[in-house]
Amino acid sequence: MFDSRETSKAFVVGSPIRHSRSPMIHGHWLKQFGLAGSYEAIEVWETDFPAFVKYLKKEALYRGGNVTIPHKERACQLVDRLDETAREIGAANTLWLEDGLLHATNTDAYGFAANLDERHPGWDHVSDAVVLGAGGASRAIIQALKSRSIASIHVVNRTEARARELADRFGERVHAHAMPALTEVLQGAGLFINTTSLGMDGEGEVDIDFSSLASGAVVTDIVYVPLETPVLKQAKAQGFATVDGLGMLLHQAVPGFEKWFGQRPQVTEELRQLIIADMAG
């Protein structure tokens, strides 16, 4: 599919899209490889997304691109070929055209695991993991945890019914809990992942007692603005290792870039600092 003589074009589509950091990430890699490709942000409203997908296939101007809020779920219904990962998660974030067909996958689970592999090797050698939140992001995390040999995955959510839906969806190894059970669920767990905006909506302080986690446990967040979220701040103050969510964003971009532009890029400290500087500006 890849022909290095052609100029390749890729996109990120969503609404709102102007805060997306994906153009900066892919632009950095295009420059690094000296490729004559482009990666652009396209604002498409929810109602216009089916027409956008039709246009993608008809015009074939792009090799593919990223899909973000609010189109990740809808994309699954509109593409010609959905891979197993995107099907399990129920959302797609990466599209590509191949032999006239539009394909989709989800690289968020890959990005999550690759970030922890890089920043805290051995993170998956735990028997119990706790996931806070039961939204779209949580589904990608659960898929990533299931693909590693973590025996029990506990989903804790403010709305218990949503946690139960995920436990039913992902089957054995995934257990649902309501918020009041959090302290009990944390006991002896080796990994805690926050997928919510807890503590960031002005609704008061985060009050999670991490002290019953296993010694050497890791606490991570998928939110990366700010880099140190209220949840990470609290875990750090209680003496636990923390991993921020920026690396997940960077790593999830790797498989897409390779598909559209034919080179596998590296997630470097230079790229990380570039995004941090942009966030500060």
Ligand code: ATR
């Ligand atoms: P995303 O796709 O980013 O996961 P989402 O589907 O809106 O977004 O899910 C947001 C998650 O954060 C949900 O689990 C939500 O809990 P509810 O299902 O009870 O709504 C959780 N969440 C958001 N704000 C929260 C808060 N202040 N306290 C606890 N949970 C919160």
